[in-house]
């Protein structure tokens with residue numbers, strides 16, 4: 392099985408041998424790859440959509456892995472019991488959904504060694520959620536696929552206090568991996584803030600003014616990162 396660069400980077404974060412849950416598995420590529428490459432011995436592939444789960448099931452049957460990968464239909468972490476999985480992956484879904492799932496399932500989250508998250512948006516919210524949920528970010532990966540950047544966050548139980556505002560957006564500094572595309576990522580993040588400023592420049596509402604101030608502050612912080620790391 393050949394994975395895309397994004398999925399390959401996610402797979403490379405798995406270090407625990409025990410049962411892995413790939414929540415929102417869709418095609419099922421990750422659990423199949425991880426079993427075939429003997430990183431793990433047992434996986435649960437779950438999805439809220441029956442259509443998606445059927446895709447994963449076909450792949451699992453095609454690869455003859457029915458004895459190693461279970462499929463479960465359901466919303467979020469309702470498909471597992473506390474302590475059942477050593478690793479949980481939530482990839483390719485929105486940051487707000489990941490935030491809600493973590494906060495609604497703290498008992499299950501607390502009993503999970505590795506949490507591997509790849510939000511498609513609102514990544515800062517996900518880092519904040521981990522911070523307030525007693526999770527420590529131990530790895531931050533950045534991968535570029537086509538024109539898009541994807542941030543991958545690995546966390547374990549532990550205390551974490553994020554002291555720099557830009558770390559919420561660019562990745563928790565002590566855990567950041569050296570990546571050649573980091574510079575481009577910061578530049579593109581600055582461009583996004585500039586576009587917001589451009590859109591709001593003729594608006595006078597208190598909300599717009601607050602956002603303008605925030606965007607200007609963020610640009611200054613990101614420029615500092617570009618200049619001084």
Ligand SMILES: C[S@@+](CC[C@H](N)C(=O)[O-])C[C@H]1O[C@@H](n2cnc3c(N)ncnc32)[C@H](O)[C@@H]1O
Pocket residue numbers: 414415416417418437438439440443465466467468481482483484488
């Ligand atoms: C874009 S796909 C991502 C597939 C794969 N994880 C990846 O990263 O390539 C998102 C998947 O998450 C599933 N999903 C969305 N909300 C979910 C929820 N609350 N619980 C479980 N699965 C969910 C969708 O049905 C869909 O199959």
